Amino acid sequence: MAADPQAPPGHEEILPEYYEEDRLVLLPRNPYSLYAYWEISPSTRNRIVESWGEANWCRSSPVLRICKHHPSHRKTIESHLDIDLDPDANNWYITVESADRFYHAELGRRRPGGTFFSLLSSNLVCTPRDSISHQVDENWQLPDWKSRKLIRRIAVYHLSSPELIRRLPGQK
Amino acid sequence: MPRGFLALILHAHLPYVKHPEHQYSLEEKWFYEAITECYIPLLQVMERLQEEGVEFRLTFSLSPTLLAMMENQFLQERFSRYLQRLQYLARLEEERTAGDPDFNPLACLYRKEFDSIADYFHRRYHRRLVPAFQRLAEKGCLEIIVTASTHGYLPLLEVQPESVYAQIANAVYYYAELFGEPPRGLWLPECAYNHGLEMVLNDLGIQYFITATHGVLYASPRPKYGVYSPILTPGGVAAFGRDPESSKQVWSSREGYPGDYCYREFYRDIAYDLPLEYIGPHLHPPGMRTDSGIKYYRITGDSLAHKEPYRPQEAREKAAEHAGNFMFNREQQVKYLSGLMSRPPLVVAPYDTELFGHWWFEGPRWLEALCRKIAHEQDQIKLITPGDYLDLGYPLQLSSPSPSSWGDKGYHEVWLNGSNDWLYRHLHRAAIDMVELATRYREAEGLLAEALTQASRELMLAQSSDWPFIMTTKTMVEYALKRVTTHLLNFRNLNKQIRNGQINRSWLKKISEENDLFPHLDYRLYQDLETTVPREHNLCPR
Numbered sequence: 225m226a227a228d229p230q231a232p233p234g235h236e237e238i239l240p241e242y243y244e245e246d247r248l249v250l251l252p253r254n255p256y257s258l259y260a261y262w263e264i265s266p267s268t269r270n271r272i273v274e275s276w277g278e279a280n281w282c283r284s285s286p287v288l289r290i291c292k293h294h295p296s297h298r299k300t301i302e303s304h305l306d307i308d309l310d311p312d313a314n315n316w317y318i319t320v321e322s323a324d325r326f327y328h329a330e331l332g333r334r335r336p337g338g339t340f341f342s343l344l345s346s347n348l349v350c351t352p353r354d355s356i357s358h359q360v361d362e363n364w365q366l367p368d369w370k371s372r373k374l375i376r377r378i379a380v381y382h383l384s385s386p387e388l389i390r391r392l393p394g395q396k
Numbered sequence: 397m398p399r400g401f402l403a404l405i406l407h408a409h410l411p412y413v414k415h416p417e418h419q420y421s422l423e424e425k426w427f428y429e430a431i432t433e434c435y436i437p438l439l440q441v442m443e444r445l446q447e448e449g450v451e452f453r454l455t456f457s458l459s460p461t462l463l464a465m466m467e468n469q470f471l472q473e474r475f476s477r478y479l480q481r482l483q484y485l486a487r488l489e490e491e492r493t494a495g496d497p498d499f500n501p502l503a504c505l506y507r508k509e510f511d512s513i514a515d516y517f518h519r520r521y522h523r524r525l526v527p528a529f530q531r532l533a534e535k536g537c538l539e540i541i542v543t544a545s546t547h548g549y550l551p552l553l554e555v556q557p558e559s560v561y562a563q564i565a566n567a568v569y570y571y572a573e574l575f576g577e578p579p580r581g582l583w584l585p586e587c588a589y590n591h592g593l594e595m596v597l598n599d600l601g602i603q604y605f606i607t608a609t610h611g612v613l614y615a616s617p618r619p620k621y622g623v624y625s626p627i628l629t630p631g632g633v634a635a636f637g638r639d640p641e642s643s644k645q646v647w648s649s650r651e652g653y654p655g656d657y658c659y660r661e662f663y664r665d666i667a668y669d670l671p672l673e674y675i676g677p678h679l680h681p682p683g684m685r686t687d688s689g690i691k692y693y694r695i696t697g698d699s700l701a702h703k704e705p706y707r708p709q710e711a712r713e714k715a716a717e718h719a720g721n722f723m724f725n726r727e728q729q730v731k732y733l734s735g736l737m738s739r740p741p742l743v744v745a746p747y748d749t750e751l752f753g754h755w756w757f758e759g760p761r762w763l764e765a766l767c768r769k770i771a772h773e774q775d776q777i778k779l780i781t782p783g784d785y786l787d788l789g790y791p792l793q794l795s796s797p798s799p800s801s802w803g804d805k806g807y808h809e810v811w812l813n814g815s816n817d818w819l820y821r822h823l824h825r826a827a828i829d830m831v832e833l834a835t836r837y838r839e840a841e842g843l844l845a846e847a848l849t850q851a852s853r854e855l856m857l858a859q860s861s862d863w864p865f866i867m868t869t870k871t872m873v874e875y876a877l878k879r880v881t882t883h884l885l886n887f888r889n890l891n892k893q894i895r896n897g898q899i900n901r902s903w904l905k906k907i908s909e910e911n912d913l914f915p916h917l918d919y920r921l922y923q924d925l926e927t928t929v930p931r932e933h934n935l936c937p938r
Contacts, residue, residue, distance in 0.1 A: 231889070231903060232889075232893075232900035232903050234892070235889055235903075236885055236888055236889055236892070237885065238885075239822055239881060239884055239885065239888075243821075243825050245825075249555055249820070249821075249824060251552055251555075251808075251812060251820065252551065252590070252799065252807075252808060253807060253808050253809050253812050253813075254805065254806075254807035254808065254809055255807070257809070259812055259817060261817070261820065261821050263821075315817060315818075315821075324616075324798075347555055350590075350591055350799065351799075352614075352798050352799035352800060352807055353610075353614040353616065353798035353799070354614070355614060356613065356614060356618055357614060357615065357616035357617055357618040358618070359616050359617040359618060360617055360618050361617045362617065362620055362793060363617075363793065363794045364791035364792065364793050364794070365628055365791055365792060365794055366789065366791045366792070367603070367628055367632065367634060367786065367792060
């Protein structure tokens with residue numbers, strides 16, 4: 225892109241490749257596909273390398289763990305799937321087995337011996353439904369627009385959205 | 397009482413495009429073509445029906461970016477010049493085709509059409525189309541709803557809920573500024589729904605939204621009446637699902653009406669047929685072979701090579717016939733459905749407005765014929781808006797819609813795939829920064845407030861669903877890349893200047909003039925949801 229001649233000194237002209245932050249984000253694509261992108265900042269990486277030792281770090285390998293949450297006990301992880309990553313990857317498309325289920329991801333390293341060490345945790349997402357619901361309970365209600373009050377946004381938002389659920393006190 | 401209802405919903409949206417730095421902008425032309433071929437012809441149809449006392453009710457979704465362009469004086473002036481050039485070309489064409497029994501009547505038709513558009517734009521509404529829509533709403537013909545501020549693809553922005561809140565809250569405020577009252581309904585951009593969005597809508601006094609067919613069909617618990625009655629979502633907002641049958645008849649390029657051989661061929665424009673020495677100076681930009689809007693052929697058949705001259709009368713008759721067929725099918729549909737339901741079924745038929753007149757030249761005529769026929773030739777169905785349907789007072793089934801969109805394959809892949817996935821890293825990072833800024837500078841004034849407001853504008857402009865869509869469809873990709881990168885960089889530089897306390901006044905002025913939509917945008921909409929002290933909104937829900 226051409227430089228902006230009117231731009232002040234210190235003006236950025238290209239988007240950075242990385243933001244020097246620790247971040248793992250999971251996004252839903254369809255009932256059976258998720259997308260994750262991530263970044264581990266150099267300082268975090270260095271800290272771990274320092275504590276593990278260079279040789280141990282080199283013997284570990286990057287893994288993306290996709291955790292499926294229990295349908296009724298949402299805090300419980302029902303099962304997980306480990307994906308071996310290319311060392312330079314910073315994003316991944318993930319095929320999952322269940323529609324209409326909550327998932328979150330952990331980015332970590334598999335250490336020699338097979339133990340998984342988590343470095344980053346993602347937001348929670350719900351895969352869309354792919355078929356007609358089996359739940360047939362009928363509950364009918366008249367919308368009551370008139371008596372409805374403006375509801376405080378914090379109180380309201382914490383009811384449902386996966387991201388907001390994650391932000392509830394005591395959740396991660 | 398009719399047996400059932402039909403809600404025709406036209407969603408009108410274009411990304412915010414304004415390029416004073418170019419004398420002719422190909423992308424601004426999207427807007428000029430849409431006014432000439434869709435918005436004004438549709439307004440004229442609706443006014444004609446209203447003046448003749450034909451009873452009809454339609455729903456129009458007008459996107460805030462489109463409204464902002466309609467209100468922009470620079471674009472109004474440029475459109476006026478574009479139209480003058482088009483009128484001049486049509487006159488030249490009348491002379492050039494003089495004596496030709498096939499083409500001269502068509503040239504004459506275009507000349508009259510452009511003159512009529514010019515008269516409508518300049519004399520009747522003094523360049524402002526928003527009051528034209530408002531007038532029809534006041535006359536009881538239209539329910540106008542809104543969509544997210546810059547048509548952000550909400551399920552993929554939700555990682556920062558403040559982004560979603562600001563996209564919707566600003567849209568509601570901007571709508572209220574223009575129309576004097578808040579909207580009842582909101583068109584989710586690309587019909588893209590994810591759990592929790594209704595909470596934000598509820599908070600902002602929105603009573604309903606529209607989803608793709610499976611948004612309601614796959615809702616849970618299972619909706620007893622499928623998409624033929626709205627459901628009440630956990631947030632207390634109603635969701636209306638799109639009827640697949642009526643959509644397909646109009647949309648489908650194979651089975652749909654617009655592909656009929658009688659109709660005008662979109663892809664055969666005089667810009668490509670006539671010598672460049674003649675047509676070149678009148679094109680936009682001059683000398684570049686891009687559509688002029690003057691097209692003389694009918695679809696004719698499957699062959700791309702063989703096309704025959706367009707016959708307007710035949711096409712008009714076909715549009716009326718198709719309107720009759722559409723109405724007949726809806727009558728049969730509600731007759732069948734009403735036997736299964738304890739309330740009159742509602743068929744929700746939403747379309748992109750730009751289909752009517754631009755892609756499907758006869759679309760406005762079809763709509764006019766349909767409204768007339770429904771008013772005068774039957775008593776089974778009645779046109780209604782989603783808001784009116786809610787006013788009928790039927791209890792709604794409590795159910796949670798399924799995440800979905802009206803894009804290819806029905807979910808989010810069109811806006812999240814290998815061509816555009818890189819974008820979300822930057823959009824989300826900018827949103828985090830914006831939330832931090834708005835939370836840190838809660839009551840900014842003067843230059844700081846201006847910089848924060850412009851930062852919000854740049855972020856919103858970068859969030860338009862149009863950019864990832866264009867990257868997927870691989871049309872005008874360079875433009876989409878340039879736009880999204882420019883807005884993100886503007887945002888990043890503002891963010892840096894604000895944090896360093898070194899706001900560059902002249903540069904801020906420059907970008908504020910370039911990207912000047914939503915004059916009263918409140919950057920505080922981005923304040924952190926977790927720490928914001930709850931505050932009352934200015935707008936009261938009905």
